[in-house]
Amino acid sequence: MSRRADRLFQIVQVLRGRRLTTAALLAQRLGVSERTVYRDIQALSLSGVPVEGEAGIGYRLRADFDVPPLMFSALEVEAMVAGLRLLKAWGGGALAAAADPALEKLVAALPPARRIAAQQSRIFAPEFVNPAHVRDTFDVVHAALGEQRLLELDYSDAQQRITERVVQPLGLFFWGNAWLLAAWCTARTDYRSFRLDRCRAIRMLEARFHETPERSLNGFLRAVQASGG
Numbered sequence: 001m002s003r004r005a006d007r008l009f010q011i012v013q014v015l016r017g018r019r020l021t022t023a024a025l026l027a028q029r030l031g032v033s034e035r036t037v038y039r040d041i042q043a044l045s046l047s048g049v050p051v052e053g054e055a056g057i058g059y060r061l062r063a064d065f066d067v068p069p070l071m072f073s074a075l076e077v078e079a080m081v082a083g084l085r086l087l088k089a090w091g092g093g094a095l096a097a098a099a100d101p102a103l104e105k106l107v108a109a110l111p112p113a114r115r116i117a118a119q120q121s122r123i124f125a126p127e128f129v130n131p132a133h134v135r136d137t138f139d140v141v142h143a144a145l146g147e148q149r150l151l152e153l154d155y156s157d158a159q160q161r162i163t164e165r166v167v168q169p170l171g172l173f174f175w176g177n178a179w180l181l182a183a184w185c186t187a188r189t190d191y192r193s194f195r196l197d198r199c200r201a202i203r204m205l206e207a208r209f210h211e212t213p214e215r216s217l218n219g220f221l222r223a224v225q226a227s228g229g
Contacts (some may be wrong), residue, residue, distance in 0.1 A: 001139040001189070004040070007030055007032070008040055008043065008044055009041060010029070010030060011026060011030070011037075011040055011041070011044065012044070012049060012061070014026060014029060015051065015060060015061045016061060017027050019057055019060060020053070020057075020058040020059070020060050021059050021060065022057075022058045022059075023038060023041075023058075023059070023079065026059075041059060046164060049061070049065070049165055050062035066130045067124075072110070072114065074114065074117050077110065077114050077117060077118050078117065078118070078121050078123065078200075079139050080106060081103065081106075081118050081121045081123070082121065082123040084102055084103045084106075085099070085103075085123065085124060085125050086101045086125045087099050088100065088125070089125035089126060089127045089129070089130060090125065090174060091134050091135075091138060092136070092137075092138030092139035092141075092142055092177070093135045093136065093138075093139050094139050094142065095138075095142065096127075096135070104117070107119065129177070131197065133197075134179065134196050134197050137193075137197075137199050138166070138179060138196060139173070140175045140202050140203075140204055141169055141172060141181055141202070142172065144169045144170050144204045145170075145171070145172070145205060147204075147208070148208050148210065148211075149169075149204050149205060149206070149208055149209075150166055150167070150168060150186075150204075150205040150206065150207045150208070150209055151166070151167050151168075151169050151181075151183070151202060151204055151205065152164065152165070152166050152202070152203045152205055153166075153167060153194060153199050153201070153202055154199070154200040154201040154202075155194055155198060155199055155200070156198045156199075157198070162200060163170055163187075165185055165186075165187055165192075165194070166185075166186045166187065166205070167181070167183035167184060167185050167186065167192070167194070168184040168186070168209045168211075168215060169181060169182075169183050170181055170182045170183055170184065170211070170215075170216065170217040170219045170220050171220070178195050178196070178197055179195070179196040179197075180186050180193045180194065180195055180196070181194045181195075181196060182217065182220045183220075184215040184220075191219065191220045191223045191224075192193065202224065
């Protein structure tokens with residue numbers, strides 16, 4: 001397969017897995033310029049691949065378009081096995097419970113050689129290091145993210161001062177050995193992050209919220225980038 005054909009193939013796979021993909025992201029993933037990405041997108045469109053979108057905004061595949069499933073490489077299989085094991089060890093109870101059947105389905109769908117490689121992976125994550133209260137807190141936050149419900153926290157800061165916060169949960173980030181909740185804090189009217197292991201109590205409220213450009217996960221990430229941390 002030529003370099004360009006391989007690149008076009010990769011673009012289709014990235015577009016399949018995302019709702020909207022920018023040329024900048026594709027350029028970074030493929031190691032080419034954005035100008036090259038624009039030419040490749042045009043080539044895909046001319047060949048009949050239904051790419052929707054435009055330069056400067058993003059691209060996606062039309063919802064009814066699909067291509068045959070791909071076979072995973074050995075490293076891709078090990079990456080998924082390791083990811084599921086890490087999630088089982090460090091995630092909340094609900095996702096941890098889903099990890100084993102997900103791994104079983106993955107292994108069952110693989111050809112014999114890949115199946116053996118998956119079962120022999122030497123990458124593990126100890127489950128006993130994740131405290132039970134952090135797992136429970138993770139589950140509450142995860143549910144609130146899915147339902148876009150406000151959260152009320154009794155939060156202990158680095159100086160062990162406890163404050164009550166009402167926040168809009170925006171995302172969960174694994175930071176070394178701790179989960180961080182990215183949120184919009186209604187008390188501070190600004191973005192804040194909260195360590196799950198410092199949440200003394202957490203309650204999901206009935207009130208719902210809707211993300212806006214000023215209060216969104218992308219906004220949080222921009223704020224972190226602007227602050228240099």
